[in-house]
Structures are given as structure tokens and as C-alpha cells.
Amino acid sequence: MNENELQKLVEDISLKYFGRPFVHQVKINRRMTTTGGRYHLSDHHLEINAHFLVPQYHDYLVGIIKHELCHYHLHLLGLGYQHRNRDFKVLLQKVGGSRYAPDIGLRKKKKYRYLYTCKNCGLKYPRMRKINTRKYRCGKCHGQLYLTQTLS
Ligand SMILES: [Zn+2]
Numbered sequence: 037m038n039e040n041e042l043q044k045l046v047e048d049i050s051l052k053y054f055g056r057p058f059v060h061q062v063k064i065n066r067r068m069t070t071t072g073g074r075y076h077l078s079d080h081h082l083e084i085n086a087h088f089l090v091p092q093y094h095d096y097l098v099g100i101i102k103h104e105l106c107h108y109h110l111h112l113l114g115l116g117y118q119h120r121n122r123d124f125k126v127l128l129q130k131v132g133g134s135r136y137a138p139d140i141g142l143r144k145k146k147k148y149r150y151l152y153t154c155k156n157c158g159l160k161y162p163r164m165r166k167i168n169t170r171k172y173r174c175g176k177c178h179g180q181l182y183l184t185q186t187l188s
């Protein structure tokens with residue numbers, strides 16, 4: 037789906053579910069990972085996460101667009117447009133918008149650099165920093181820890 041098709045989709049959803057036109061711009065954001073979209077208060081444009089523009093995520097995309105349109109219309113109407121506002125919660129529920137960005141595996145897994153293992157019970161301790169194995173012991177059995185893996 038390109039930006040023109042997305043623009044059309046947002047305009048259609050706006051009329052169908054909100055009964056109001058969407059008269060600003062939609063942009064595609066290719067760098068978004070943890071959010072599905074964003075509404076910009078300053079110039080009222082929407083940004084949509086490019087990863088959701090493929091056919092298999094169409095339902096997610098519609099949910100995201102509805103969510104952003106809740107911000108959009110409430111803000112323009114001078115109503116509570118923030119997540120914590122009642123106006124927002126009620127409208128989101130009414131139009132069936134998504135509450136959170138759907139998890140399609142875009143979030144990066146936290147990387148650790150060192151992996152320690154307990155000599156006694158085998159429990160593993162992934163750590164970002166080196167630890168002093170003479171000082172720190174296994175939290176479960178108090179066994180000695182040793183470095184088993186180093187990732188760069
Ligand atoms: Zn939001």
C-alpha cells in the first residue's frame with residue numbers, strides 16, 4: 037500500500053466510523069517499531085508504521101488508524117484527546133480502535149553481552165556488564181558463577 041492508498045483508507049475510515057472528514061495528511065513512517073502510528077498536534081498529520089501496510093496486517097492497520105483518528109478528531113473538537121481522558125476511552129471503544137500497537141515482533145530483544153552460569157545448579161545469568169564472580173553468587177543456591185559466553 038502506498039501513501040495515496042493509505043490516505044484514501046484513512047479518509048474512508050474517518051467518514052464511516054466518525055462521521056467526519058479527515059482533511060489532513062497521512063505519512064508513512066518506516067522507522068517506527070514500538071508504535072503503530074502517531075498523531076501530530078502541531079499540524080494535525082498522522083504517521084503510520086510502514087510495517088502494517090501489508091495485506092496480512094490489514095485488520096491491525098484499521099485498528100491503528102481508528103486509534104489515531106480518535107486523537108485527531110477529539111483534538112480538533114477541543115475534547116479530551118489523550119489516552120487517559122474519558123472522551124478518548126469512550127470514543128476508542130465505540131469505533132473499535134486498538135488500544136496498543138499490535139506486537140508483530142518489531143521490538144528488539146534486549147541484548148546481553150555476558151552470560152554467567154551457576155556451577156552448582158546451572159541457572160543462567162545474562163548480564164550487560166561484567167560482574168565480579170568472587171563477590172556475586174547464585175541467587176538461588178549461592179553457588180559460584182562462571183562466565184560461559186561473551187557476545188560482542
Ligand atoms: Zn495514541
Ligand SMILES: [Zn+2]
Nearest residue numbers: 154157174177
Ligand atoms: Zn545456583
